[in-house]
Every structure is written in C-alpha cells, then in structure tokens.
Amino acid sequence: MEGAVADFGRSLYESTGINLTILYDEFDQKRFISGLGMTIYLSSLSLIFSLIIGIVGAWAQGSPSRVLRYSINGFITVFRNTPPLVQIFFFYFGLGAILPRVEDADGMMGPLFTNVQWAIFSLSLFAGAFNIEIFRSGIEAVPNSTKEAATALGYTRLGTYRHIVLPLAIRVCLPALNNNLVNLLKTTSLAYAIAVPEITYVSKQIWTDSQNVPTMMTLLLITYVSLVGVLVFVMNRWERSLAIPGYGQGGGK
Amino acid sequence: MSDAFASPGRPMAVLLPPRAPEPIGFPRLTWRHGLFFVVAAVLIASMATAQTPPAQPPASAAEALSTAPATPFSVIIKWSPLLLKGFAFNIVISIAAMTLGTVTGVILGLGQISVNPIVRKVSWFLTQFFRNSPWLVLLFFAMFMIPFQFNIFGVIMPFPDWVKAIIGFALPVMANVSELLRGAIRSIPNGQWEAATSLGFTRTQTIWQIVLPQCVKRMLPPWMNLYSLITMATVLASVVGVTEMLTLTAQVHAAEGGRPELFAPLYGFAGFCFFLYCYPIGKLTQRLERRFNVKT
C-alpha cells in the first residue's frame, strides 16, 4: 500500500479524529474497493437489462395481442406498486427456495442462482417496469403521421420501430429515463438486505469493525452522490450528443 | 424561429402531446379492476397451496396427522391480524415521515430561491445531497447519527428507533419536496412575478399569496407519487431493526418452522398489502396529472 496515503490517513486520525481506516488499513481498503466494484457491477448489469426490458416491453405493448398487452400492463402495475425490497425478498427467498439446487464446481450442492444474480434479476425487473412506461410515453410522442410515412416508404413494423420510432422516442424520454436510472443506482443498496457485498454492506462491516460510524457514513453518502454524479454526467453528455438541431430543446418551454 | 415542423401556431409535430391517452382506468373502478384483484388473490393463494411439499411418507397414520404441515394459505390467514398490524405501522411511519419531510422540504425549497446566495447555495447542496443518496443509507444515517436520547433543558427526551426511522425517511422526502417546489416555482411564468411586483406586492407576499398557491396544483401529483414511494420504502425499517411488516413476516416464517416454501406466499402477501394501498394512490395521481395537463 502506498505509504504516503496511509500516513496521511493515520495523521488525519490522530490530529482530527476522522478515522478513515480505508486509507491505512489494507483489509478495509480492499473490501471497500470490492464493495464499490460490486455496486458498479450491480448497477451496470441491471441498467442494461432494465433497458432491454423497457425497449422490448414497450414494443410488445403496441402488439396486436391482447394477452401480451394485458400481461405487460399487469407486470408494470405490480412492480410499480409493491416495495422493491419485498420484490427482492420474494425472488431471493421465495423463488430461490423453490428452485432446485445444483452441484457447483467444488461438488457442493448450492442454489441455482447466487444472491448477486437474484439482486440483478429483481432490480432489472423493478427498473424495467418503469422503463417500459417511460419508453411508451416516448413512443406515444412520435406522431402517427411519421410512422405512416415510414410505412409508405416500405418499412415493416419492426423496421419503423428500429429506424424511426425508437431514435425519436429515446430523445423524448431521456430526462425521465435519466431519473429512473439514477433511482436504479440508488436502489442497488437494497441488495444489502440479501447480503450482497456491495458498498453499503461493506461500509456497515467496516464501521462495525472499526467503530468509525460517522466517518464511514459520510464517506458512503459521498460515494453514492459521486456515483450518481458520474451517471448524470454521462447521461447528459449522451443527451447532448443526441440533440437534433431545430428539434425539441426548449420547444416545450 | 424556423417554422420547423408544423404550421405556425402549432408546436413541433414530434412533440405534440400524445393523442388522447389510452383510457387507462378511465372508468374509475371497473369489473376489470375487480377481476385483477381477485386474480391476484387467487394466484397468491394457489401458489401458497401449490408449494406445500408432497407429504413425507408417514411412518404411521397418527404421526402423519400430527406433523401435517399447515398450508401456506392457512398460515397467512392465521397470522394476518399480526401482519396487518405491522402494515398499519408502516402506514403510520409513512404519514409521519411525509408530514415532517414536506414541512422541512418546503422550507428548504424556499431556501433554494432565497435572495441570500449563501442560503441558496446551502439549500441547493443539501437538496442535491439527500436527493441523490439511497434511502437505505439515509436510514442508516438517521439510525446511527442521531443519539438515542436528547437532553433539552434538563428534560431527557428519548429517541426510540422508530422515531429515528421516521426522520430517516423524512430526509429524502425533504430533499425531493424541496426540488419539486423549486421546479414548480420556476414553472410559474415571469409575468406573474412582474404583475405582482407592479401591484406593490413584496417578494414575500408574492411568494406566499401568488406563487405558492399556484404551485400546489402543479406539485400535487408528484407529491402523491412521492408518498407512494415513501410508503413502499418504509419496509426498509426492517433492515435497521424496527419492527414493521417485513420484520413480522420474517418472524412468522420462523414461527412456522422456517419452511422454505412459505417464503413466497408470505412475502407475496406483504407485497399484496402494499399493492392494495399504493395502487389506488397511483391511479389517482395519474388522473390528477391528466386533468391538470389538460388545463395548463
């Protein structure tokens, strides 16, 4: 470990009482970094899956099949109106307990899915339900006449969706999407409840072991706010790169 | 201004408001809603029964009788008074947190538009900080950072965990209300301020008598949405050891012998209770949103 940082951490503790163990304690530092990594891992995978769910779901909502439309509406309604923590428990404890156990690499009988996988699964569904709604409102904002023009040019339903509707819808719903993805990032902290060693979980371990609650707590909050900041920055860059001259921006104001 | 996408006087075609929205829940409560609840209830119930494991080959008939496990459905029925009491506690927490958060949030929101730059900066910072932190972490924050009792003028005021939990939930509510208020105030046209000023209203009078009353309408739908979210978030209290519905659910599960197949029905029941409470709120919010959108 770099001596300078560790020395700074120790002197900070001695002079101010701020005990940043992650600066000088190798063990704490390691688990904090792995926790941060786990939070980023959870967020990125759930984000990708939730976007896929959103796009596919919104597309299926426009399908001629009533059954499909109703099931998607049902899915959205249920996931929007039940606590995400209950969803995670339901999947991890409820479904996890029912699924068969499988032999792992070491020949031990283990659950089919790990808690990390369950967390990604339920977080993706949770955020996905919101994404479907968001994408749908974006798709509704694309006028029928534009879709009709695409049809007249020979585009199929899928082609129209891919080349015309989706690129426009994404631009319309980016602000709402932005919000939801920030929310997803924050919601990954719920994985704590099923012992996924993400950043909240490891921070709790660290402050329990090292008795530095206020310091770790503040650090944890700052970490989340920074992560959100990075995500918002990236999304804003994306939003700007997608901006079309003469379209949208300020049009609504 | 180019005549961009449409003829003059019309907004850009692509940004036209969505055509007459699908009549989602247009007739307030139809047979379809009823059907939905019934189906949901039946699903949970059937899931509960389906998950009863095949009875172990009993050594004797008598033993089979004595050890026959209760069906998950009967377990839920048996414990529902306790679980519902837990749920009621969740509701109490949510209302208290919402009240506290709204009051502080309005103060913080007004701070964000204060003429004093320091007040403005600090309010903005607090708002962003608490808005972008996970609710669970804020709950930890309240649980660990607030002492378990306060000594005010020699009177010892105890701070039990559930009070701290309420504060923990009020923090994100405060930040969100603050941001909502700022957005609503900004959306009031400048002309309103100018008109009020020209009529001799002071800034404070303008805010309280002209601007805020107009904000209430704009803020109501997102505020209700926030309430629904905070209600669902109250289950987080179980993570920090406050006894509420999920805590009780886990206890009931343990009391019933910790059978794994009981998990899904029990958590399903918890989810269902929240669904019954939050779904109407969500519907009402949507309805208000539509109505207000039409007018403005």
Next chain:
Amino acid sequence: MATAPTADAAPAWTPDQPIVSVRDVHKSFGGFEVLKGVSMDVKKGEAICIIGPSGSGKSTLIRCINALVEVTKGSILVEGQEVNDPKLDQLALRRKVGMVFQQYNLFPHKTALQNVMMAPINVLKQDKREVEERARKLIAKVRLTGKENSYPGELSGGQQQRVAIARSLCMRPDVMLFDEVTAALDPETVKEVLVTIRELAEEGMTCILVTHEMKFARDVADHIYFTDKGVIVEHAPPAEFFDNAKDERTKTFLGQIL
C-alpha cells in the same frame, strides 16, 4: 378481408393498361362509410387531380391505393396487382407507389440527405454509395443543393416538403401520390413545391394529387375527378371540368372556390 378476385385477376400487366385501376371501392371507419363505391383509372404518365370538399374521402382514397388503409370492399389494381391481396408483398407495392404527405413527415432525427437515403438503404438494401449519388441528384432536382446536411427542423415548410418529395422519388416509384401537400404551407412556399410537382408530371411521372389548388390542377392535370360524400360526382379533362361542369354539386363547389 377484402373481397377481391385474386387468382383469376393476374394476367400480366402491360403498360398500355391503366397503371392504377380502382373498382367500386368502399371504405367504412366504424359505422361511417367514407367511400361509397369509387372507380377510376389512371394511365401511365397521366397526372390526375382529385378535388372536392373536405371530408369527401379524397385522402382516404389515395391512402387506399398504397394500402395504408385497407378497403372494406372493392378492388384496387396497381400495375395489375391487387393491393388488398393479403398475400401481396407490401414492399413490392410500396416501391412502386410513392407518397407525399400534408405534414411532410420527415424523420426529424436525420438530415435532409439521410432522409432521402434511408428507405432505399434500410428497406431495399441497396448499395449505399449508389443511393447517395442518386439522393444528391434528387436533392439538386428539388433545388435544395446546399441543404443536404440540414435537419428538418432547420428547414422551412416548403423546403421540408421538397425533401419529402425527393425521399419518395428515391424509391424510384412508378406512381406518386400527393396528399394535399401544400395545405400546411405558407402561401409563398406553396409555389416552390408546385413547381417541383409540375416538373415531375411533365417528365412523365404518373401523379395522383389531392389538392385544393385549382389553378394548379387546371394547368397540370390531364384529368380531374370531383368527389363529394364518398362518391365520384364527375370527372373530365380540366378545361371541360372547370368551364363546363355538368353536375350541380360540382358547380356549387366551384362557385364557392373560384
């Protein structure tokens, strides 16, 4: 489904037959009958104007021709092919029939050039370079050279409409449908669009136009159809139609307009 004879109506089409042949077409929306038995023939190279009061079914009729709207009853043949045949290759129809809309309907997220190039590349899977060459020529043809990289939002209504015409032409259609293409435009820009259409018609493109521009119809059309309340009231060459209308309804309409 449409009640069109399919199997027996497939003799090879030859260019001397009508390129578009509409036979007794009915169309209802809900209970409301918009088209009540419309028939017309359009020969290759002809320019046809359909005029009539709003709500008389003009737009519905030309939407039926490229199957954007399904007919309730009757038959529409385009180059001898039944449009309402459920087995019809819609793409084959759409590359034959181009359409320009009242609201231009350009894709706002693509530049003018990209709008013109998109469908041939995405739908017809044609070679990109070849399509681009063609698209640039078409943009020049509609007098928009220099605007290739502008987005629709940066163009005036008339310019957008000309891009839309180029976009349709890039599919190399045999028939062009124009649905009140100048109705949403400022008076000054109407002319530039009409000039473009007139050139097309003079070059021998088969054009079917729904329009309210009577002077234009008179100058450009080979034949005028007048519709009212879902039927074709009368049709004639322009000179005869405008100066010598026979039906009372036509006279009334022309009296109001001219």
